[in-house]
Amino acid sequence: MQFGKKQNEAQAVFEILVRENEAMLMTYLRATVRNQAVVEDLFQETMLVAWRKLNEFDRSCPFGPWIRGIASKLIIAHFRKAKSDIMITGCDTLEYLSQLIEHIHDRAGDTWEQKIDALRLCIDALPDHYQHVIQLRYFEDQPTSKISDITKIALETVRKRLQRARSQLLDCLKRKKVVMEIST
């Protein structure tokens, strides 16, 4: 049937949009929500809402800000509902984060990974002891307590190193103009 065929075509186009924007949206969600299971749920929910509202999407506008707008509402609803979860950046900062991500999205590169490739260079430029904790924390998915056990370093020191490593990465990314400075 014509309607079914159109729906299938729309679904195929939407799947392409999902693949193109998956990494970007996950970054946005991970920057605001700590619990990874919730991040995964919010990803699914955001994209499902986007699919249902696809008719409302203005095709002359970019897809990224629209999808992050949907995600923002769901993030706020999540924090209202889940009182045990805490959002330290606040609702106002969601728009700021969205701008940062849009800036990254506008960078050269076909994929999100290519656009943030500078981050790898920044990690390589870190002092060894910072690189080590970043490696364990992110690439080996170890919690800080476990990193403390592995490295025989006090938990507090592990956390400080991670904090400083991330701070240096941020400075590096700003120098490379991946993360932009937005005047207040």
Place this chain on the structure above:
Amino acid sequence: MTTDPNESGTDPVDQLSNKWIDAEPGDSEFNESVNEASEPLDKKQLRRAADVQLVHAMLMGIAENSKDVRQSRVNKLMQSIRADRQKQTVEKVTISLKEHRYIGPAIKWGTAAMIIIGITILLTSLPPNKAMATIDQMIAAIENAGDRTYRIIVRDQKTGRRDRQSDRFTFQRSNRQERAVLDGAALYLRGRGKYVLYRYTPSGQTVINGSDGQTNWLIRPRRAVLVSDDPQAFRIPMPENLANLLTLDFSETLQQIRERYRIKYLGTVPVEQDQETSCSYLHATRQNRKFKGPRVIRIWAHPDTGLLRRIEFADIQLQGNPEPKKLIFDLRDQKQLADNWFTHTAHHPEDAEVDVLSE
């Protein structure tokens, strides 16, 4: 276990956001430190926290360099979307049924009476439903229509691709002659019974069939023009499952569809590439398997005038090709044609040899 004295003394906002990032499940330390914060963070501090959290998110992104994880995330979503589509279809039906279920008793009786009256009126004076009314309007529209030009398209049923080589109709029996191709042909119509069909051979030669309503005629490359009063003369060989159904002025075709197909009116929708114009859309399914006709026919008509905009016959079997095809007639033009356009003289040189065949 070692501690590094140089690791202390960082920004309190960084400390807070990093505690948020690195807190482990069941870790109450972070929540306590937020609750203990005496003053809310200002805009600059919030942005600094957001910057750090963005770096954390980017790190998580590049660390998750597994295509499988990302693939399964997208697959899960697409599964949900498919389930959502099915659910919405079911819900629409359920809501429709519920709306009827909760009508108050008084309204129920009133509605019942109205329905009975309505049905009576419909049975006595109106076509049984919107689908039939649309078909009737379409048949009537042919009587009054001006000149119309349809483009004929043959598509592979499965791939939707056009395949000009596959729809060769046997037109000339001589082995030396090329066969005319139906895909890409132009069909010119005036009222009922007047038509001209331009088809082309693979090498680009033209074969023209036509009728002025009185005589049928046929023009072939390098051969005499044939003219006959026999209404059956020079008929275009049609696929077996269209032979009983398709007439080139469409009025008989629509009448047959009305009688032999179950027709559903499915609202107004745009026609394929022409998204600006919405047409009444009919979906016809063959009622009786014994009837030699395509199983499904889709029809688009102008919503006001009933003029046939497009008709699509599915599962057509063309000669010499077992793959099922779609045969589509698509309205391309409504400009007025020359008065003599439907006579053979308008399509061949004056000195062409003409054979008038007697019955």
